[in-house]
Amino acid sequence: MDDQAHGACNRLEPVFDLLGKRWTGLVLGALMEGPARFSELARTIDGVSERMLTERLNELGDVGLVERHVLPGPPVGVEYRLTERGKALEPALDALAAWAEDHLAEDR
Template sequence: MKAAQERKNLSLSDTNVTEADHSNCRRVTPVLNRVGDKWSMQVVMQLANGPKRFSELKRALDGVSQRMLTLTLRGLERDGLVSRHVTPTIPPRVDYELTEIGNSLRDPVMALGAWALEHIDCIWAAQQRYDAMQDN
């Protein structure tokens, strides 16, 4: 029998995971959703070298729509990771930059990116094997 078919579902009693661990997971899920979405960490990395205007971010993020970038920036601002500065000119100038907590994300995001680059070939190979098994 294949290893995947031999696995069983684990319950809380089968592991060393406590109810407090589950509670903490529920608490951090919204944060992990933010940092795990398609555009947020790309925005964080674009702002890692200093403030940028909306139009600069839009040009740097290939494929992001104006609406999605606006929603992403609002979410990052709401979470305290990005600050928005409006200069009252005509038209108004709006700059975005990382807050202190936003800057603290740079190293973990870079580490995750490095991990992904290191393992991408293995992941692609696993995907191909999986897809080939699904076709049979």
């Protein structure tokens, strides 16, 4: 493998370490539609457990892609929203979705 290919792999590794985890892309995709409460996300993302959704939201928060916002009450509520850093992923996620539609639709 040449140095250029090796460099590309090194740049992509942290991206796929984060975004390649199950449910992460779906959480980000759901939040691209706008802020959502935990229960809304759980309903939107078919098959994700509450434990896994909590884990993914925490991971995305830790890297600055998602923020937790407490809504004043009563009753007090919490919603999750993308940060500017998270919103910056939209073109990449849109491109991946378009690629999947063109190249994976027959496989599903």
